[in-house]
Amino acid sequence: MIRDSKGNRILLASLLAIAFVLLTVDARAGDSSPFGPLRGLGSAIFAPVQRTVEFLARPITGTVSALGRVGEHEAEIERLREENGELRTKLSEIQSERDVSTQLSGLLTAATRGSYRIVPARVIAMGPEQGFSRTVAVDSGSRDGIHRGMSVVTGAGLAGRVVSTGPHTATVLLIADPVSSVGVRVGDSGEVGTVTGGGGDLLRLQMFDPHAPVAKGDVLVTFGSLGGRPYVAGVPVGEVVQVNPLRGGLTRTAMVRALVDPTAVDVVGIVVETARTEVRPTLPAGTG
Amino acid sequence: MMTYGRITAVAVTLVLVVAVQLSVLTRLPGPGTPDLVLVVVVALAVAKGVRVGVISGFSAGLLLDVLPPADHALGHWAFVLCLIGGIAAVAAHELQDVPFAPLLVLGSAALLAPVLFALLGALVGDPRSQLVATLKVLPAELVYALLLGPFVVPLVGRLVRERRNEVFR
Numbered sequence: 001m002i003r004d005s006k007g008n009r010i011l012l013a014s015l016l017a018i019a020f021v022l023l024t025v026d027a028r029a030g031d032s033s034p035f036g037p038l039r040g041l042g043s044a045i046f047a048p049v050q051r052t053v054e055f056l057a058r059p060i061t062g063t064v065s066a067l068g069r070v071g072e073h074e075a076e077i078e079r080l081r082e083e084n085g086e087l088r089t090k091l092s093e094i095q096s097e098r099d100v101s102t103q104l105s106g107l108l109t110a111a112t113r114g115s116y117r118i119v120p121a122r123v124i125a126m127g128p129e130q131g132f133s134r135t136v137a138v139d140s141g142s143r144d145g146i147h148r149g150m151s152v153v154t155g156a157g158l159a160g161r162v163v164s165t166g167p168h169t170a171t172v173l174l175i176a177d178p179v180s181s182v183g184v185r186v187g188d189s190g191e192v193g194t195v196t197g198g199g200g201d202l203l204r205l206q207m208f209d210p211h212a213p214v215a216k217g218d219v220l221v222t223f224g225s226l227g228g229r230p231y232v233a234g235v236p237v238g239e240v241v242q243v244n245p246l247r248g249g250l251t252r253t254a255m256v257r258a259l260v261d262p263t264a265v266d267v268v269g270i271v272v273e274t275a276r277t278e279v280r281p282t283l284p285a286g287t288g
Numbered sequence: 289m290m291t292y293g294r295i296t297a298v299a300v301t302l303v304l305v306v307a308v309q310l311s312v313l314t315r316l317p318g319p320g321t322p323d324l325v326l327v328v329v330v331a332l333a334v335a336k337g338v339r340v341g342v343i344s345g346f347s348a349g350l351l352l353d354v355l356p357p358a359d360h361a362l363g364h365w366a367f368v369l370c371l372i373g374g375i376a377a378v379a380a381h382e383l384q385d386v387p388f389a390p391l392l393v394l395g396s397a398a399l400l401a402p403v404l405f406a407l408l409g410a411l412v413g414d415p416r417s418q419l420v421a422t423l424k425v426l427p428a429e430l431v432y433a434l435l436l437g438p439f440v441v442p443l444v445g446r447l448v449r450e451r452r453n454e455v456f457r
Contacts, residue, residue: 008338012374015346019370022363027412035362042354049303050355054311061315125307126314127357128321133416137310137356163359171357178416179359199421263317 036164043141043166050169051139054124076267077120080154084118084269087153091221091234116232118153118269119144124169134177134197134262136160140270141168149229151222151271157236157259158182158222159268161229170270175237176200176262183223184237189213192223195237201261203238207252214243214254232274290340290448297447298332302344306351320425322432323398324440325352329369330397331437331444333377334390340448345373361414368404372397390441391434398433399426 026033054061121138140146142165152159152172160174173180176197184195184205191212195203207214218240224233238256246252290298305328314321325348333341349366352358376393383389402422409417 005338008342008374011339012342012370015342015370016367019346019349019363019367023361023367023408023412026363027361027414033362038362039354039356039358042351043356046303046307046351046355049307050311053304053307057308057312061312064316123315125310125355125357127359128309128314128323128352133357133359135357135359164356166356169356171359173359177359178418199418263315 039164039171040166043137043164043169043171047139047141047166047169050125050137080120080267080269083154083156087157087236088116090236116271117273119146119272120267120269121146121170123266123268133179134174134199135163136172136174136265137169138172138268138270139169141165141170143167145272146170146270147272151230151232151235152268153235153271154260154265154268157238158231159260159265161231162270172268174262174265175203175258175260182231182237183225184220185223186212186214186240187219187221189218193220195220195256201258201263202241203256203258205240205254205256207254210246210250210252212252214240214252216240216243220256232271290336294448298340298344299347301328301444301447302348303351306348306355309352310355310357318428320428320432322436323401323429324436326369326372326397326401327394327433327436327440328444329373330376330394331390331441332448333373334380334393334441335445335448336377337381338374338377341373341377342370343373345369345371360409360416361412364405364408364412364414367408368401371404372401375400391437394433394437394441395430398429402426402429 022035026035119140121140123136124139125137127133127135138152146162146165148162148164150162152161158175160172160177160180162170163173164171174197175182175195176199178197178199180197182195184193185191186193186207189212191207191209191214193205193207193212195205198204205214205220220237220240222231222233222235222237225231236259238258240254241257242255244253244255305324309323309325313324329341329345329348332344346366346369349369350363352365352369353360353362376397379393379396380389383392386392402425403419406417406419406422410419
């Protein structure tokens with residue numbers, strides 16, 4: 001079995017060297033990696049295999065999930081539509097509790113109430129846990145209008161954001177991923193912070209203001225960003241389960257339970273269009 | 289040396305195994321995920337030697353790095369599985385006369401692979417690498433590998449077997 005062992009050693013060393021070079025180049029380059037198109041190509045070529053395997057294995061994954069969890073039966077799309085309606089109502093309720101002046105409040109509420117356009121998609125693959133990354137592949141891609149940066153939601157709340165697309169698949173970075181960080185508002189007080197993934201369904205919240213009032217049971221919603229990418233505003237993210245004591249640190253931290261279980265995402269909606277297309281008018285300073 | 293037919297069979301098997309790993313196995317609940325790709329790579333290495341082990345490890349790893357939903361740096365799994373393939377083949381050769389050698393090699397690979405992955409990640413500055421979390425998941429990985437081994441290793445052996453009267457150890 002070890003004939004020509006010198007040749008084998010050279011082969012091993014060369015392949016390891018190639019892999020290491022690929023690794024360092026890709027790791028350093030990050031988002032502008034030259035291998036980005038390779039991933040899109042791989043996704044395009046192997047998407048049929050992945051989707052077929054997932055489809056064929058649905059009885060198994062479905063049965064195991066049903067054994068392990070309560071609920072989650074068929075007609076998920078219909079359920080998502082219903083919950084979408086409930087989600088919009090919840091969004092309005094949360095926003096109306098915010099402590100802002102009536103003029104700005106009217107502008108914001110009108111601009112963000114409802115009317116997210118959502119493309120439904122199904123999870124067809126998950127990243128391996130040993131790899132630490134919490135990502136899933138879904139079966140909608142650029143041909144369906146999906147682009148990088150779009151928010152991904154479920155009936156329960158925010159699931160993640162799209163980080164890359166192929167023609168018929170997209171890779172979604174879940175909020176549970178250690179690399180994911182979401183800007184959030186704490187429900188009652190409107191205080192601003194960031195939520196980072198911890199690998200499971202517990203997230204870490206960091207408040208910018210160390211004296212910001214955060215309590216167990218507070219619900220966090222997304223703060224939102226320009227154009228709704230990477231995150232649209234007002235989507236529930238999680239619930240605070242434990243506030244860490246302020247031990248002389250500069251920021252206050254808390255543990256948050258995500259509303260979306262990262263191991264159970266199946267049917268998701270990708271927000272392709274937010275309502276606000278009009279330019280928000282600037283207000284002169286001092287306007288109340 | 290393998291015939292083209294057998295090489296194709298192995299290539300198709302690797303693609304299917306990676307697809308099953310990402311679309312089925314990772315979605316099952318429970319601590320850790322059974323690493324079918326690792327078991328198949330080790331089985332190939334044990335059955336056919338260093339060259340096959342190294343090349344199939346590299347290819348399978350590269351597939352894992354490229355296919356959605358991979359979001360980590362390209363080459364990470366390629367490096368780890370390539371090295372594991374080589375080590376497994378050498379170990380299997382050295383332990384030829386030891387009973388249950390393939391399972392021993394498989395068990396060691398199941399413990400070694402996640403640790404290598406985490407160390408390599410730390411080396412290149414992957415912000416997600418967590419050695420502590422890896423160590424916690426090792427016992428489960430060992431159990432999964434030892435459960436899959438007795439089924440997968442003989443199947444792979446049958447796939448790549450050369451002569452009908454070759455005794456598969």
